[in-house]
Amino acid sequence: xxxxxxxxxxxxxxxxxxxxxxxxxxxxxxxxxxxxxxxxxxxxxxxxxxxxxxxxxxxxxxxxxxxxxxxxxxxxxxxxxxxxxxxxxxxxxxxxxxxxxxxxxxxxxxxxxxxxxxxxxxxxxxxxxxxxxxxxxxxxxxxxxxxxxxxxxxxxxxxxxxxxxxxxxxxxxxxxxxxxxxxxxxxxxxxxxxxxxxxxxxxxxxxxxxxxxxxxxxxxxxxxxxxxxxxxxxxxxxxxxxxxxxxxxxxxxxxxxxxxxxxxxxxxxxxxxxxxxxxxxxxxxxxxxxxxxxxxxxxxxxxxxxxxxxxxxxxxxxxxxx
Numbered sequence: 001x002x003x004x005x006x007x008x009x010x011x012x013x014x015x016x017x018x019x020x021x022x023x024x025x026x027x028x029x030x031x032x033x034x035x036x037x038x039x040x041x042x043x044x045x046x047x048x049x050x051x052x053x054x055x056x057x058x059x060x061x062x063x064x065x066x067x068x069x070x071x072x073x074x075x076x077x078x079x080x081x082x083x084x085x086x087x088x089x090x091x092x093x094x095x096x097x098x099x100x101x102x103x104x105x106x107x108x109x110x111x112x113x114x115x116x117x118x119x120x121x122x123x124x125x126x127x128x129x130x131x132x133x134x135x136x137x138x139x140x141x142x143x144x145x146x147x148x149x150x151x152x153x154x155x156x157x158x159x160x161x162x163x164x165x166x167x168x169x170x171x172x173x174x175x176x177x178x179x180x181x182x183x184x185x186x187x188x189x190x191x192x193x194x195x196x197x198x199x200x201x202x203x204x205x206x207x208x209x210x211x212x213x214x215x216x217x218x219x220x221x222x223x224x225x226x227x228x229x230x231x232x233x234x235x236x237x238x239x240x241x242x243x244x245x246x247x248x249x250x251x252x253x254x255x256x257x258x259x260x261x262x263x264x265x266x267x268x269x270x271x272x273x274x275x276x277x278x279x280x281x282x283x284x285x286x287x288x289x290x291x292x293x294x295x296x297x298x299x300x301x302x303x304x305x306x307x308x309x310x311x312x313x314x315x316x317x318x319x320x321x322x
Contacts, residue, residue, distance in 0.1 A: 001210040003217055007265045010036070010211070012202050013061050020057040020197040021050050022188070023181030027174050028054065030280055031146070033263065035062075037255035038212050039169025040125050040145040042284065047150060049174045053197075055106040055146045062208055063201040064103035064142070069121075071113035077120035081130045082137075095132060100124050101139060103205060107147040111157040121145070122164050142208055162243065162287055169252050170277070171284040218258040219268040223313035227271055228253040231278060234306045235286055241302060243287035252281040268319055271312045279303045 010032065017028055031054065034041045043051045059066035069080060082098030100121065107121060124130050125145050129138045228250050236244030256277040261269045283299040
């Protein structure tokens, strides 16, 4: 598949999803970029802001099997991965797959499950497989996870440690809609006469895999690769951080910037592509110094400050030769 086709199909997918999720094109594009880069997405936002709706809508439009897990304190690892059940008739153990065997998994309020259950999902995210009693069961592609967290309720939660947050390619939030967009939400609900939004499948799973593979065609100049590394290195050197981003952060910048360029119809990455995804790709990988917590400084603020201080490559150094 060529990159023009990737751009065309991406526009079709996002247009269809916008029939359900109103006024959040930029955020939807960011989530879809994560999908094209074959990565997992963490949505950290208040209740009722279309996190579940966005995940379900993307699954419908992309013709993917969709599973939702509501994470609770009593959720066990086997409730996610599946388990072996004794079959009395055959006198053997029979593996029964859990909800993780899907294409798009929504892990709702992932920080409400105990660490052992969180780890079971995060292992599947990283390895794309599940091991039960010494037997490995691969997860068929595509396997993508959208996990959600509520940023205002911390009682009875188990916050993800930084090493596990690092498994998510990006973190973003939808935020409250503008007044005009919220009025449009109400108008569409009245016009539909029903709560559910019927969306049409636009891309099948095989086509999505082809789109993911096509992203590898996007050229990344040496200067842009160096820019990605310099941004990540700056997070480690910043006086605001106790721990900066790892090389996994550099890879996240590279992958997301390539997908961003493809959506813009280009076969090469610009520094602006890197800048547009940097906050989503890096902020959740940083550990700030404790004294900054009382100053209301966020990791997002630190990344934005770094973007202003790190030198940007020249235009002539980023375009492919020939």
